[in-house]
Amino acid sequence: QKEVEQNSGPLSVPEGAIASLNCTYSDRGSQSFFWYRQYSGKSPELIMFIYSNGDKEDGRFTAQLNKASQYVSLLIRDSQPSDSATYLCAVIRDNYGQNFVFGPGTRLSVLP
Amino acid sequence: EAQVTQNPRYLITVTGKKLTVTCSQNMNHEYMSWYRQDPGLGLRQIYYSMNVEVTDKGDVPEGYKVSRKEKRNFPLILESPSPNQTSLYFCASSLITNSGGPAGTQYFGPGTRLTVL
Numbered sequence: 001q002k003e004v005e006q007n008s009g010p011l012s013v014p015e016g017a018i019a020s021l022n023c024t025y026s027d028r029g030s031q032s033f034f035w036y037r038q039y040s041g042k043s044p045e046l047i048m049f050i051y052s053n054g055d056k057e058d059g060r061f062t063a064q065l066n067k068a069s070q071y072v073s074l075l076i077r078d079s080q081p082s083d084s085a086t087y088l089c090a091v092i093r094d095n096y097g098q099n100f101v102f103g104p105g106t107r108l109s110v111l112p
Numbered sequence: 113e114a115q116v117t118q119n120p121r122y123l124i125t126v127t128g129k130k131l132t133v134t135c136s137q138n139m140n141h142e143y144m145s146w147y148r149q150d151p152g153l154g155l156r157q158i159y160y161s162m163n164v165e166v167t168d169k170g171d172v173p174e175g176y177k178v179s180r181k182e183k184r185n186f187p188l189i190l191e192s193p194s195p196n197q198t199s200l201y202f203c204a205s206s207l208i209t210n211s212g213g214p215a216g217t218q219y220f221g222p223g224t225r226l227t228v229l
Contacts, residue, residue, distance in 0.1 A: 008152070034216045043202060043220035044155070088154060090216075098162060098213055099170050100145070104154035 003027055004103035006089050012109045019076040021106050023089030026070065030101075032092040033065055033072045038105065039085045047087075048074065079110045114139045116221035118203050124227045125193055133188045133224050135203030143206045143214040144186040145170070146178065148199040149223075155202065161186055162208065193228040200225050 004025045013019045021035075032051050036044040050056045050063040050072065062075040072091075076083055089103040116137045125131055137144065145160040147170075157170030161180040175197055177189040186205075190197060204218040 004154075032213070032216060043222055044218075045220070046217050049216035090155075092213060092216075098168065099157050099160055100155075100214070100218075101157070101171065102147075102155035104152060 002104075003101050004089055004091055006087075006103040006106045008104060009107035010109050011106055012111055013079050015079060015081060015110055015112050017079050017110075019079045019083065019108055019110070021074040021076075021087050021089075021108065023072045023074075023103055024070055025072070025089075025091050025101075027091070027093055027101075028067075028070060030070075030091040030093055033063070034090040034100075035061075035063060035072075035074045036088040036090060036102075037085045038088060044088055076108075079108075081110045081112050084108055084110045114219070116203055116205055116219050118201075118221035118224050120224060121222060122225050124229065126229050127194055128192050131190050131193060131226075133190075133201060133203075133226070135186045135188065135221060136184050137186075137203075137205040137219070138184065139205060139219065140183065141205035141219075142183070142208045143218075144180065145204045145214075145218070146176070146186070146188045147202045147204065148172065148197075149202060150199050158188070158201075160214075162214075193226075195228050198226060198228050 035047045038044040048063045086105040146158040147155040159178040161167045201224045203221040206215045206218040
């Protein structure tokens, strides 16, 4: 079992819809959770981070964390074609709290 | 402009020929890290550094070396490259949080595409 798992996609949604991206992690001690976006041929860039159970909203993006279920998600409201990218889930492990583990990423395609 | 730079951006080499990929950041970040990205496997951390002269292994350190002699630079060294090290490599940097771990806002370099024949 991979430590951080995501559906590889592609996930296709129509423009204006809500895109829901999911991530599960196996290390119950994981403490910090991040969503990065990576456009094709480009470097990853941070969208959001979340440390506590519940929801965190930033503009059109909402991150949701459920530590009991070891599940973190990203919702993108009013999806735009410019949101088409690969979304990477990342966690910081508990042991030293110093190294990142990334999921394989979910490719999102927003159709005009 | 705040940035992380990597050189070279593209490199084709042959098995066994030592190479170094440089990484430099101008943001005075303590934390620096190297990742490789392969299709279906995502980003995997090779090595990271919490500060000058402090480095530690990530998940896939075999076949790689790093050094952190200056805060701004974190070169990745492949002493004897092999074809299974063909990959896209990213360097990243971030501040350290009050709790002592890396901040989530890692700034990534543009990537180095390495091919080992």
